[in-house]
Amino acid sequence: MRRYEYVGPAELRDLPPVDVAGIRSRDDLAAWLATRPRGELAEPFTFVVDLGGTLRLAPRRSEHVACAVGRPVLAAGEMGFATGEPGSAAGWRVDRVSNQSTGYCPDPECWPAVAAALDAAGTPHPGGFTDAVLFRRCTSCGQRNIVHDGDFACAVCDAPLPVDG
Template sequence: MRRYRYVGPADIQESAGRVEPVRLDAAGRLPDEPLTFVVGVDGWLKLAPRRSEHVVLADGQDVLAAGEMTFDGERRVVEVSNQSTGYCPDPDCWPAVAAALDRLGTAHPGGFTHELTFRRCPDCGERNIVRDGDFTCALCGGDLPTAWNFSSVPDQP
């Protein structure tokens, strides 16, 4: 499986504090609001409140997947996305998410319910979300590649 490294702004990574992971309540339930998630390179799922930074939840480390997830009252995943502008994971990270949820015995929809396509502009370096199949950079208007292209990004400080 592909490992995703943090590609977001260095100041977020550097200024981010610690995040408290989400825990089950006394009845064994998770909050019924969207949560931030990462799947670490160890294959385990970590959850935090939605406004938490993925890079903080991942302790600054590479991940196998990142995004947002919503559970119902029965601990089933009802919505899941790869929405993480810090890691910009490709939709092909779904197997890591499924494996982490299966490992926990958690029912899930079998794929992302909201799938995002991220590309880095080769002209200006901006991170982009491709919308409606339009592979045009939102900042400079340059052409975006059709294949995921964050692997050549230099390591963050």
């Protein structure tokens, strides 16, 4: 699997991790989610899959690089959960997941790492990104861009972005 190095601002690289959980089982997930304020459960969480294949979760406003403790990752993005049985470890499932991380800019092809981490933790998931994001670096100005609606134009200088990764 491809490794993604941190490509975001240098000043964020050394941020301390904030309330990061390594999720290896359904019980790990249920225990960590039980500590979250109710309002926080309504929005997606920051996640990375570390090089060992472990899913690491942090509150949404956490930086991916802090969640990864500054290390390379196999995947990164945002992940939301739903449950059919409130408070039940067996009831939690991933209901939305993206690869949106401007710090790591992972390709949608990182999904197998996410699926493997969730499968290892016994957590049901949608089988693919519910919102896959394409990142491209502008060859004219160097800015990282998220491609929206197939528009391969730099948001900063309007130069064409590479179509292929």
